[in-house]
Amino acid sequence: MPRDAAKSSETRQSAAQRIEQALMEEISAGELTPGQRLDEVGLATRFGASRTPVREALSRLTAQGVLVQGEKRGVFVAEYSREELSQIFEAMHEIEAACARIVAQRLNLLTRSDILTAQAACIEAAESGDRAAYLHANEAFHQAIYAATGNPYMAEIASEFRRRTGPFRAKKFAGREDLIVSAKSHQALIDDIFSEDSSTASQGMRAHMTASFMQALKAN
Amino acid sequence: MPRDAAKSSETRQSAAQRIEQALMEEISAGELTPGQRLDEVGLATRFGASRTPVREALSRLTAQGVLVQGEKRGVFVAEYSREELSQIFEAMHEIEAACARIVAQRLNLLTRSDILTAQAACIEAAESGDRAAYLHANEAFHQAIYAATGNPYMAEIASEFRRRTGPFRAKKFAGREDLIVSAKSHQALIDDIFSEDSSTASQGMRAHMTASFMQALKAN
DNA sequence: GATGATTATTTTGTATACAAACTGAAAAGT
DNA sequence: ACTTTTCAGTTTGTATACAAAATAATCATC
Incomplete structure (x- = not known):
């Protein structure tokens, strides 16, 4: 952790990382509202990538609690009571x-x-x-x-x-x-x-x- | 993060979840020692699955801090000074x-x-x-x-x-x-x-x- | 018109293929 | 002997294909 701190400029980031970061920013900024569903294929085409990196990004964000996989299908922006x-x-x-x-x-x-x-x-x-x-x-x-x-x-x-x-x-x-x-x-x-x-x-x-x-x- | 903490009835778990859980247990039990490298293809064959679910499991465990992706190549069991x-x-x-x-x-x-x-x-x-x-x-x-x-x-x-x-x-x-x-x-x-x-x-x-x-x- | 069954469509999870990046070692040059 | 270069072998990231499951839609029946 202390070593990549100095390496402020990310060398070359993968598409998955780029997507994860972009989504995180959009969520923080409130562009994606809580409860909204995130479509894998939609995101893939939007970011000009395939489902695989999108999937990885969603998985990471879910692990971080920013997204949740609903009781039904799909991944959603976390929405709290x-x-x-x-x-x-x-x-x-x-x-x-x-x-x-x-x-x-x-x-x-x-x-x-x-x-x-x-x-x-x-x-x-x-x-x-x-x-x-x-x-x-x-x-x-x-x-x-x-x-x-x-x-x-x-x-x-x-x-x-x-x-x-x-x-x-x-x-x-x-x-x-x-x-x-x-x-x-x-x-x-x-x-x-x-x-x-x-x-x-x-x-x-x-x-x-x-x-x-x-x-x-x-x-x- | 509110994972499947209180998931009352374990539905049908995906291969990715199964692998994630298995790896977590092995790490907790110390069967996988800190610093050890985890080979994607090796795990895939071991669990009788393809690289895709293994990759997802590794990604999740990395997000949780149990694994780290080393400065070099590969994912390793977290090792701390x-x-x-x-x-x-x-x-x-x-x-x-x-x-x-x-x-x-x-x-x-x-x-x-x-x-x-x-x-x-x-x-x-x-x-x-x-x-x-x-x-x-x-x-x-x-x-x-x-x-x-x-x-x-x-x-x-x-x-x-x-x-x-x-x-x-x-x-x-x-x-x-x-x-x-x-x-x-x-x-x-x-x-x-x-x-x-x-x-x-x-x-x-x-x-x-x-x-x-x-x-x-x-x-x- | 409502309800249930059946079929279509979307969506997810996984497998596999492939190209680019990296590693390490052999080969060539000094 | 010591670099440097090149090249082969891994390994990773991404794309794509496909099957199974879930949802939506259609239709038939009451």
Whole structure:
């Protein structure tokens, strides 16, 4: 995991990987709505490939929980009931808190700097009211925290949940005010993590996540 | 990921699923050692199938982190350095603690009973010194805790880590004494969880896991 | 008109074929 | 002896074909 991190530019990616990535992005962006069926042959022709790589991509995405194979035929974009959504958010809540806990124990100049830089971008995007930019900056902020754990496995799970909940969290930012509230919430979280006290850090993250989820659940 | 976790009646499983399951079991049991290469055509002939279902199985197992595709060619049973192992255990540590935390908030007569039943089986296996039986009972004990979270997503992640670390944890139980120590450790953990206090429960699990990992790391 | 049986159509899972990429070793050149 | 090159043998990724299963559609019967 740490070695292909440096190899940022994917050498030559297979068609299967390309399709997987494209589908993931479309799902995150909400272009493919939850519950929608994904047709193998349709995707194959759309991507100018055969069913085989499409099948592989769908299989991988299913394993990641982004897609589900319905009780009938076909593979569908994962669709969650309010209860399931609540459970997913609860799990994410705990994972994020665990990350904050670890980060607090492992802070150094570099990670502090990375987190602060990401937060600066959030503030800037929030103040300019640029919703798209804020979504991106917010993503980077959380990724900075995951990276600061120094634990790629923990980071991977956290990222996975973030991807999975993406379509449901995106809706929650309506206006400029929401962005500023979110950015302010980050600031409090940073203070808690930078205290270098595990309990304070995880509690801070819990508070941040709870606030975040309340908005998301209201919107879904 | 909510795989076929609670698939009540196993319908008719495809060859790909059969192969995936078989390989997973062999890996958990340590029959396939970490670092070993898995040959697609070899597996295909061995399972009396073609490369296609084998490929799908390997792909799924890779997505789960049980297998990795090496820097070179081929798919290998995941092999971890001491540092990577430490990171994986750290992540598992946090996940399990989170589970304990949730369980403490959500205890009821049923879940209490399930946990106690599983623990009784552990005690019995430990006292009779039956290593295989204890491994099984221990597994069931932890699964009972996962189930008691009432959160299938949390349970799935925890299970996934358990599967992943299986080959490395199995070694740690040498003699009857080890089993009894482990069972005793369970008892303390149960007390902490049954206190219904989140902090006490997660702390208790942390203690249990730390002890467990120390043994595992020593053995690897 | 509703219901059940029968037939067509789509869809999935698997097998097989094939080309490109990679590996490793023999051969040629220095 | 040591590179470098070439070439043969694997191995992977993708395409395509085909059979079995499931869904949809048609028709007959009441």
